[in-house]
Amino acid sequence: xxxxxxxxxxxxxxxxxxxxxxxxxxxxxxxxxxxxxxxxxxxxxxxxxxxxxxxxxxxxxxxxxxxxxxxxxxxxxxxxxxxxxxxxxxxxxxxxxxxxxxxxxxxxxxxxxxxxxxxxxxxxxxxxxxxxxxxxxxxxxxxxxxxxxxxxxxxxxxxxxxxxxxxxxxxxxxxxxxxxxxxxxxxxxxxxxxxxxxxxxxxxxxxxxxxxxxxxxxxxxxxxxxxxxxxxxxxxxxxxxxxxxxxxxxxxxxxxxxxxxxxxxxxxxxxxxxxxxxxxxxxxxxxxxxxxxxxxxxxxxxxxxxxxxxx
Amino acid sequence: xxxxxxxxxxxxxxxxxxxxxxxxxxxxxxxxxxxxxxxxxxxxxxxxxxxxxxxxxxxxxxxxxxxxxxxxxxxxxxxxxxxxxxxxxxxxxxxxxxxxxxxxxxxxxxxxxxxxxxxxxxxxxxxxxxxxxxxxxxxxxxxxxxxxxxxxxxxxxxxxxxxxxxxxxxxxxxxxxxxxxxxxxxxxxxxxxxxxxxxxxxxxxxxxxxxxxxxxxxxxxxxxxxxxxxxxxxxxxxxxxxxxxxxxxxxxxxxxxxxxxxxxxxxxxxxxxxxxxxxxxxxxxxxxxxxxxxxxxxxxxxxxxxxxxxxxxxxxxxx
Numbered sequence: 001x002x003x004x005x006x007x008x009x010x011x012x013x014x015x016x017x018x019x020x021x022x023x024x025x026x027x028x029x030x031x032x033x034x035x036x037x038x039x040x041x042x043x044x045x046x047x048x049x050x051x052x053x054x055x056x057x058x059x060x061x062x063x064x065x066x067x068x069x070x071x072x073x074x075x076x077x078x079x080x081x082x083x084x085x086x087x088x089x090x091x092x093x094x095x096x097x098x099x100x101x102x103x104x105x106x107x108x109x110x111x112x113x114x115x116x117x118x119x120x121x122x123x124x125x126x127x128x129x130x131x132x133x134x135x136x137x138x139x140x141x142x143x144x145x146x147x148x149x150x151x152x153x154x155x156x157x158x159x160x161x162x163x164x165x166x167x168x169x170x171x172x173x174x175x176x177x178x179x180x181x182x183x184x185x186x187x188x189x190x191x192x193x194x195x196x197x198x199x200x201x202x203x204x205x206x207x208x209x210x211x212x213x214x215x216x217x218x219x220x221x222x223x224x225x226x227x228x229x230x231x232x233x234x235x236x237x238x239x240x241x242x243x244x245x246x247x248x249x250x251x252x253x254x255x256x257x258x259x260x261x262x263x264x265x266x267x268x269x270x271x272x273x274x275x276x277x278x279x280x281x282x283x284x285x286x287x288x289x290x291x292x293x294x295x296x297x298x299x300x301x302x303x304x305x306x307x308x309x310x311x
Numbered sequence: 312x313x314x315x316x317x318x319x320x321x322x323x324x325x326x327x328x329x330x331x332x333x334x335x336x337x338x339x340x341x342x343x344x345x346x347x348x349x350x351x352x353x354x355x356x357x358x359x360x361x362x363x364x365x366x367x368x369x370x371x372x373x374x375x376x377x378x379x380x381x382x383x384x385x386x387x388x389x390x391x392x393x394x395x396x397x398x399x400x401x402x403x404x405x406x407x408x409x410x411x412x413x414x415x416x417x418x419x420x421x422x423x424x425x426x427x428x429x430x431x432x433x434x435x436x437x438x439x440x441x442x443x444x445x446x447x448x449x450x451x452x453x454x455x456x457x458x459x460x461x462x463x464x465x466x467x468x469x470x471x472x473x474x475x476x477x478x479x480x481x482x483x484x485x486x487x488x489x490x491x492x493x494x495x496x497x498x499x500x501x502x503x504x505x506x507x508x509x510x511x512x513x514x515x516x517x518x519x520x521x522x523x524x525x526x527x528x529x530x531x532x533x534x535x536x537x538x539x540x541x542x543x544x545x546x547x548x549x550x551x552x553x554x555x556x557x558x559x560x561x562x563x564x565x566x567x568x569x570x571x572x573x574x575x576x577x578x579x580x581x582x583x584x585x586x587x588x589x590x591x592x593x594x595x596x597x598x599x600x601x602x603x604x605x606x607x608x609x610x611x612x613x614x615x616x617x618x619x620x621x622x623x624x625x626x627x628x629x630x
Contacts, residue, residue, distance in 0.1 A: 015473040026482050138618075142610035144562050146569050147603050150589050158593060245477040249569055253589075264570045267485065275485075279478055287473045 082271035099258030110185025118193025140187025149180035368619025371612035385425025394577035427579035435560035446506025454514035547624030554617035
């Protein structure tokens with residue numbers, strides 16, 4: 001176990017190093033500049049050099065790279081090119097709240113509805129219920145989340161005027177984006193849960209439990225549910241991805257001041273340091289999720305030993 | 312051979328009342344036991360038969376064919392081109408002349424939607440074919456060669472898997488100017504990994520199975536093993552994965568357009584059209600509605616068809 005963890009952590013650090021390096025040089029290769037070229041051209045040579053020096057752009061690329069990596073270790077992501085004088089890490093931390101709230105709500109909503117739908121479909125296998133649930137699952141996977149968000153905004157927000165469409169003012173503003181974000185999660189979980197339950201229901205131990213005379217409820221809760229929920233952990237990775245990438249468009253559509261809209265805005269204004277910082281942040285978050293999933297899986301399912309026999 | 316075997320089991324007269332001639336074989340005719348009663352059905356035909364029993368998949372196949380046909384012919388069904396502007400006729404609701412209405416520049420939406428569908432489908436198809444080619448080659452080399460090579464190839468994949476795909480695609484598109492080709496390339500750079508992993512694990516599984524060992528023991532060459540065993544046994548997996556890649560590529564392209572990294576005007580793709588439609592949604596909902604219907608139709612049908620194919624190509628589902 002310890003060895004497994006050590007190997008994984010080294011792997012993660014290598015991966016993050018590669019990602020940081022690649023994004024750094026990608027940003028250096030990018031055409032265009034975040035600054036107003038015309039204004040810069042109007043400055044005297046001295047002023048221009050001073051301006052570049054402020055962002056550390058007067059030095060050779062190799063030095064910039066070494067500096068960036070050195071600061072990175074200290075948790076310093078550099079100064080934003082667009083938001084004057086702001087550190088990227090403080091930009092991220094000031095805008096992470098709404099994103100975290102949306103993500104958590106969407107995950108909670110998606111997982112609970114998905115589980116319920118999946119259970120219904122499995123227990124009513126090959127009935128209208130099953131058909132209906134799987135229809136929702138297919139739709140959830142198939143409709144692009146921004147299309148769904150746009151339709152929600154049009155009907156619920158504009159036509160019927162039930163909920164606010166944009167602006168982050170009260171708790172109500174988080175409802176529509178949460179629903180839009182959770183759709184994919186619902187679909188993924190419902191489909192997975194259904195298949196798992198159908199498999200578990202065919203196992204001998206369910207038959208044993210039934211023939212022991214356990215009530216239907218007991219069989220469901222103590223044997224079926226518990227065993228079918230274990231593999232759900234494995235799709236936490238894809239779910240995290242769908243929430244992360246979903247937030248990019250959905251925060252933009254509903255005007256949520258989160259890191260998703262920060263990322264898209266930075267792309268539009270060529271704010272390279274912020275783009276790099278967020279890329280690293282997203283990657284780190286994703287990699288850590290996968291690590292947690294692997295660890296959890298080993299704990300929850302005793303049949304799986306991560307490295308050989310000694311756990 | 313048969314004689315010696317029979318002699319061993321010959322019933323001795325002294326041991327009991329049963330003699331060899333006490334029994335007579337009834338009904339079983341040796342010739343008829345070996346005849347093949349039903350016509351031989353190949354794996355492709357069998358899968359096809361199973362697929363056609365799946366209503367959802369059949370309907371999806373029909374709808375996809377219809378949409379593909381419209382994407383190919385639609386733009387030529389009226390006299391307008393996708394870039395032809397007419398400012399006097401901007402924002403016309405769908406009518407007899409402009410079947411899907413016109414956009415803010417007075418361009419014909421019908422033509423633009425089918426032109427866009429064609430471009431979206433083209434990008435998706437190209438991306439999934441390239442994914443397939445790279446993924447299959449990479450995955451099978453990794454699994455067949457094994458050892459150190461496999462180890463290094465897997466490390467590379469691990470690093471790539473660590474980055475959320477869309478983020479990497481966004482960075483790549485920023486580097487290369489958005490266009491049909493660059494969008495495809497950006498998607499392929501991240502997309503092949505999934506196929507490579509699937510193929511690798513499947514080939515690994517096959518490698519250790521008895522029928523491969525038996526074939527090798529009988530003297531089959533590597534080429535023959537690959538041709539007769541590895542390819543047929545991974546083909547289903549590859550086809551199904553490719554079918555799931557197409558809708559996700561359609562989605563990625565639309566996603567990129569939506570955050571402003573899509574094709575440039577006047578080119579249209581479904582994503583570009585949806586983005587335009589979203590901007591004009593408050594007053595001209597039809598601009599959002601039609602491209603949305605097309606993309607949702609494509610996504611649902613490709614997903615259902617892929618589901619159906621997965622079941623149809625899985626020999627374990629044979630009844």
